[in-house]
Amino acid sequence: METYLQITSVWGVYLSIAVFVAGMAWRIWEWSTTPRSPIPLGMFPKPRTGTGRFFKMLKDTFIAPQSFRIEPWMWLAAMAFHIAALGAFVGHLRLIHEFPFLPSLLGEAGMNTFAAWSGSIAGVLMLGAILFWIARRTTGPYKTISVPEDYLLLALLFGVVIMGDHMRFVYGSIVHAATYREWFLSLLAFKPAFPVELTSSNVAFSLGTHMLFVDLFLIYFPFSKLVHTVGALASNYVRSE
Amino acid sequence: MADATTTEATELATLAGVIDKKMTRQLKQYLDLCARCAICKDACHQYVATQDVKYLPAYRAELIRRIYKKYFDKTGRFVPALYEGRDPDENLLDELYETTYACTGCRRCMYFCPFSIDTQFILSVAKAMLIAAGRGNEMLGQLADAAIFKGDNMEMFHDVIVDGFKDVEKEVQEITGDPTAEIPVDKQGADILYVALAGAHSIRPAAVIFHEAKESWTLSLFEAANYGFFFGDPVKARKIADRFMDEAVRLGVKEVVITECGHAYRVAEIFHEAWAGKKHPFKVTHVLEKIDAYIKDGRIKVSKAIELPITYHDPCQIGRNGGIFEQPRDIVKAISKDFRDMTPNRQEQWCCGGGGGIVAIDEMNEFRLKSGMKKVEQIRATGAKIVASPCENCRLQMEGLDEVHQLGVRIAAIMDLVVESMPLKGRDAAKV
Numbered sequence: 001m002e003t004y005l006q007i008t009s010v011w012g013v014y015l016s017i018a019v020f021v022a023g024m025a026w027r028i029w030e031w032s033t034t035p036r037s038p039i040p041l042g043m044f045p046k047p048r049t050g051t052g053r054f055f056k057m058l059k060d061t062f063i064a065p066q067s068f069r070i071e072p073w074m075w076l077a078a079m080a081f082h083i084a085a086l087g088a089f090v091g092h093l094r095l096i097h098e099f100p101f102l103p104s105l106l107g108e109a110g111m112n113t114f115a116a117w118s119g120s121i122a123g124v125l126m127l128g129a130i131l132f133w134i135a136r137r138t139t140g141p142y143k144t145i146s147v148p149e150d151y152l153l154l155a156l157l158f159g160v161v162i163m164g165d166h167m168r169f170v171y172g173s174i175v176h177a178a179t180y181r182e183w184f185l186s187l188l189a190f191k192p193a194f195p196v197e198l199t200s201s202n203v204a205f206s207l208g209t210h211m212l213f214v215d216l217f218l219i220y221f222p223f224s225k226l227v228h229t230v231g232a233l234a235s236n237y238v239r240s241e
Numbered sequence: 242m243a244d245a246t247t248t249e250a251t252e253l254a255t256l257a258g259v260i261d262k263k264m265t266r267q268l269k270q271y272l273d274l275c276a277r278c279a280i281c282k283d284a285c286h287q288y289v290a291t292q293d294v295k296y297l298p299a300y301r302a303e304l305i306r307r308i309y310k311k312y313f314d315k316t317g318r319f320v321p322a323l324y325e326g327r328d329p330d331e332n333l334l335d336e337l338y339e340t341t342y343a344c345t346g347c348r349r350c351m352y353f354c355p356f357s358i359d360t361q362f363i364l365s366v367a368k369a370m371l372i373a374a375g376r377g378n379e380m381l382g383q384l385a386d387a388a389i390f391k392g393d394n395m396e397m398f399h400d401v402i403v404d405g406f407k408d409v410e411k412e413v414q415e416i417t418g419d420p421t422a423e424i425p426v427d428k429q430g431a432d433i434l435y436v437a438l439a440g441a442h443s444i445r446p447a448a449v450i451f452h453e454a455k456e457s458w459t460l461s462l463f464e465a466a467n468y469g470f471f472f473g474d475p476v477k478a479r480k481i482a483d484r485f486m487d488e489a490v491r492l493g494v495k496e497v498v499i500t501e502c503g504h505a506y507r508v509a510e511i512f513h514e515a516w517a518g519k520k521h522p523f524k525v526t527h528v529l530e531k532i533d534a535y536i537k538d539g540r541i542k543v544s545k546a547i548e549l550p551i552t553y554h555d556p557c558q559i560g561r562n563g564g565i566f567e568q569p570r571d572i573v574k575a576i577s578k579d580f581r582d583m584t585p586n587r588q589e590q591w592c593c594g595g596g597g598g599i600v601a602i603d604e605m606n607e608f609r610l611k612s613g614m615k616k617v618e619q620i621r622a623t624g625a626k627i628v629a630s631p632c633e634n635c636r637l638q639m640e641g642l643d644e645v646h647q648l649g650v651r652i653a654a655i656m657d658l659v660v661e662s663m664p665l666k667g668r669d670a671a672k673v
């Protein structure tokens with residue numbers, strides 16, 4: 001188990017973060033060094049001012065009102081997923097530092113309950129959206145336009161989320177954020193170490209597997225269609241040029 | 242044998258190279274970003290009418306994306322299988338031809354896409370590739386070449402064209418009841434150069450309106466239609482538009498006014514400056530913008546002469562892609578008693594199915610009429626008896642739809658309706 005953790009939750013983390021950061025930087029560099037289209041590609045109606053255009057870009061990217069009008073269910077799944085993923089990301093920041101204010105407000109037990117609830121909701125929402133996407137992608141016209149990349153990403157996401165949910169629901173009341181924080185801070189300090197609470201129980205396997213999927217996901221991220229996380233801002237900006 | 246395969250491989254790579262030649266930041270992003278979420282699926286009238294995946298916008302773009310992945314994307318070259326990377330071989334080109342020349346360029350898919358991916362723009366690369374493979378649509382190519390030939394050999398055509406204008410001029414004199422009414426050609430220093438389509442139908446009503454508005458205008462020797470754009474060759478397209486753009490510079494006009502046509506307006510207003518790499522020393526406007534201003538400024542008189550229920554169809558190239566939504570509606574409202582908008586309308590207006598040059602492609606006739614299903618439903622729902630639309634391709638398509646589905650509507654150009662609603666001495670006298 002130690003080796004498994006060493007690979008996925010120590011070296012894998014270093015490697016995947018390095019690949020992710022370098023990959024995204026490379027991708028953005030590639031975009032920005034390719035000459036822009038001489039043909040204006042905007043469509044109407046478009047805002048008259050620069051500020052208007054900027055806010056329309058934010059609206060089109062983060063709310064996508066047009067997509068809602070044409071496919072409300074897909075929009076709902078995508079919204080649920082992205083908001084939950086953002087929530088989960090913020091929740092994971094507890095790995096670095098306990099939130100300010102909240103614990104003193106809720107008390108330690110209260111904080112853990114709060115984290116359990118919000119984490120559970122986010123985890124379930126993400127899982128629901130992923131299952132919806134898998135179902136959608138394996139039927140009808142969606143199946144025809146799909147390529148292996150789509151399935152690979154869904155599989156990786158499924159792995160990340162299902163193992164995260166597993167840790168949340170099975171070990172949530174046993175192992176708390178403080179324990180994971182000890183491990184994660186040791187990584188950040190480049191003195192990787194695992195607290196006994198992790199290594200002495202089966203949670204080690206769950207953490208290891210969660211991290212395995214996270215590592216693979218992060219490594220593949222910059223080379224996949226997931227670059228839309230950054231690129232959508234640019235392409236939605238062009239919409240109203 | 243080995244030789245044959247190497248030549249073939251070189252040919253494929255050369256064809257794929259078209260993508261690289263056409264590469265821009267926007268194209269790259271469109272190719273990199275698409276999530277294949279298929280939200281664009283039900284935006285496309287052709288997919289909705291046929292339920293055939295080959296007309297699903299993302300799938301059309303996917304054909305180009307798969308070549309891009311195999312040849313130019315770092316990851317795609319590493320593991321092409323992950324993206325189903327493909328060669329631009331016979332099979333792919335066959336498929337590409339159908340999906341690309343069928344696309345009307347309405348960009349309704351882009352409107353609904355969460356990343357605003359411009360499928361028409363991706364398909365402009367597909368057209369370039371088809372042309373490089375000698376598979377560009379022949380009809381569109383010939384029409385484009387004919388237009389360029391006319392531009393290069395104007396002295397050959399000049400007198401015949403002007404004679405034709407003289408005939409129309411006589412009609413204009415009869416309608417207006419003013420024997421001095423004229424259709425000026427080559428008039429140095431006129432304020433407006435009006436660019437019509439081939440044939441009298443887009444000249445006559447405009448001439449009447451300009452005459453009544455006492456406009457200082459001159460008629461272009463060239464027609465606005467641009468088959469180079471539909472064909473997919475920006476050099477040809479530019480040459481075709483250059484014909485009247487150069488004429489405008491030569492005559493020193495302040496404004497180039499494009500007739501009731503969709504793509505010609507977009508070409509002139511949105512694309513031409515980018516193709517030519519320089520700013521126009523004049524404004525480009527659509528004739529309906531002018532007419533709307535004439536009515537509002539009282540330069541021409543109209544009455545609410547149209548009693549029958551009337552609706553308005555936004556041509557994609559004028560509305561969503563050209564930014565003119567209100568002026569044509571205001572005109573129609575000013576001359577009719579019962580205006581009914583379609584649902585959805587303006588930027589969400591359904592494409593009628595007649596854009597992108599598809600009306601000139603005989604082999605796609607049946608498919609084209611089928612793809613107008615949504616428009617038929619929309620027109621029916623309004624209960625209108627007249628459908629007004631300022632694009633000749635839209636009107637051709639909707640006339641076809643009217644015939645096939647027995648809609649019993651009149652498909653009309655707005656200028657004609659305006660002329661019908663104007664008090665005109667000559668015509669009114671003839672009526673009595």
Ligand code: SF4
Pocket residue numbers: 274275276277278279280281282298299353354355356357358
């Ligand atoms: S809506 Fe946009 S991102 Fe989604 S499949 Fe269509 S083109 Fe791709």
Ligand code: SF4
Pocket residue numbers: 284285286287296297298301343344345346347348349350351360361592
């Ligand atoms: S531009 Fe119009 S016709 Fe072409 S794929 Fe998009 S929706 Fe369909």
